[in-house]
Amino acid sequence: MPYFAQLYNFACWLIGDRVAAEDLVQETMLKALRGFSSYQQGTNFRAWIYRILRNTFLTSQTGLKATASLDSEDDALPEPATLETPESILLVRHEQSAIRSALESLPIDFREVILLSDVEEMSYQEISQALGVPMGTVMSRLSRARKAMRGLLTAASEGVKR
Amino acid sequence: MTCDTWRERLDAYIDDSFPPEELNQLEEHLRVCPSCAAEALHRLKLKHATKAAAAARFAPSSEFRSRIAQGMPSRRKRLFGDLWIPGLAVAAAILIALAGSSVWEWHAQRQQALAELVDLHVTTLASVNPVDVISTDRHTVKPWFQGKLPFSFNLPELENSPFRLLGGKLVYFNHAPGAQLLCASGKHQISVFILQGDWKFALSGTFPASAREKGFNIESTRSADLRILLVSDANPGDIHELAELLKAAQQP
Known part of the structure; x- marks a missing residue:
């Protein structure tokens, strides 16, 4: 199954539970098999199957709860105040755990766009197809997501300094 | 261009998506x-660090791998109960599909279409920004x-109808x-999908006039070369009434 391990990793990040992630991946694969005839050869298979996984997640109880609790698009998460980058300290000292913790704290729509861009290395066009939103929305959401991530890392680094 | 303007576009630069015709200008500024x-540089480092921290963070267990390889369902209670079809049915469906059965293809297309419509509707309702153009004015x-x-x-x-237009999006x-339009009927919301009717199941007329998927009512109608699909938890009579209004509006 193409992208099996990546889909599982993405599912775990979305849903935060390994057992639920297995069910989500399994369900995604079933849906993909059932709907494979609707997949158009030559179009982006990766974006297609990630979209199935994401839509399945969003319609699950966990997904509905996660999206229902989202703040508005202008999330009031802290932004770094200056170019001083305390996150660089964390990148060296507590890099992985700090980043993982920040990612887990992000609202689901921010987390997924960062995962698709930075982890899966999808182009904006692919992300647009996977999320079913226009490219402009992908770009603005990614920008806000990264600001939020930097804000969380800044807040975490200030906690470390204290 | 000011530093602030350039910085707003740095994400596109680190994502290799910066317009090539402006790349020289940006690099000159940098x-x-x-x-x-x-x-x-900080953004690029954070991007790479994110990949290092999050990629392959969770690996599927060998038990899960082999279960998937065998195409067998889990014995655990599942979160997505209604969507599950038993392993044997999947195996049978795959065999039928491989044999090129048009019945299977038709059924799969139809089920996929219904499921996708419901997914789009639910995702819209769950979104903090359900529509991109917010207006009750059709103009x-x-x-x-x-x-x-x-x-x-x-x-x-x-x-002068019981419906209200809430907006739309692509x-x-x-x-x-x-086009996806969002309409309200009392406290219920109805997604109206207006599509070009040139897909296989639409032209062949096999798409059901009304259906039920995961508790949602779906109505389909056609006008000229447009296919109009409505999805909602509102009662089928209200959905049908809105479908008729939409269909009538397409008449020259």
Whole structure:
């Protein structure tokens, strides 16, 4: 199954539970098999199957709860105040755990766009197809997501300094 | 261009999506502006660090791998109970599909279409920004789609009807662009999908006039070369009434 391990990793990040992630991946694969005839050869298979996984997640109880609790698009998460980058300290000292913790704290729509861009290395066009939103929305959401991530890392680094 | 303007576009630069025709300009600015160059470097480092921290963070267990390889369902209680079809049915379906059964293809297309419509509707309702153009005025909503769709459609006057237009957005259904309008009927919301009717199951007339999927009512109607699909938890009578208004609005 193409992208099996990546889909599982993405599912775990979305849903935060390994057992639920297995069910989500399994369900995604079933849906993909059932709907494979609707997949158009030559179009982006990766974006297609990630979209199935994401839509399945969003319609699950966990997904509905996660999206229902989202703040508005202008999330009031802290932004770094200056170019001083305390996150660089964390990148060296507590890099992985700090980043993982920040990612887990992000609202689901921010987390997924960062995962698709930075982890899966999808182009904006692919992300647009996977999320079913226009490219402009992908770009603005990614920008806000990264600001939020930097804000969380800044807040975490200030906690470390204290 | 100011530093602030460049910085707003640095994400596209680190994502290799910066317009090539402007790349020289940006790189020239980065050469002479240490502050923006540092900002670009920090963003790039964070991008790489995110990949290192999050990629392959969770690996599927060997038990899960082998279960998937065997195509067998889990014995655990599942979160997505209604969507599950037993392993044997999957195996049978795959065999039928491999044998090229048109019945299976038709059924799979239809089920996939219904499921995708419901997914789009639910995702819209769950979104903090359900529509991209927010207006109750059809003369605002319809023009918003100009240049975004390869076809045009009409919207009915809903003022003296039990329905209210809430807005619309562009969607992709079956890999083609279409309009999704959101209407209210009392406290229920109805998604109206207006699509070009040139997909296989639409032309063959096999798409059901009404159906139920995961508790949602779906109605389908056609007008000229447009396919109009409505999805909601509202009662089928109300959905049908709105479908008729939409269909009538397409008449010349």
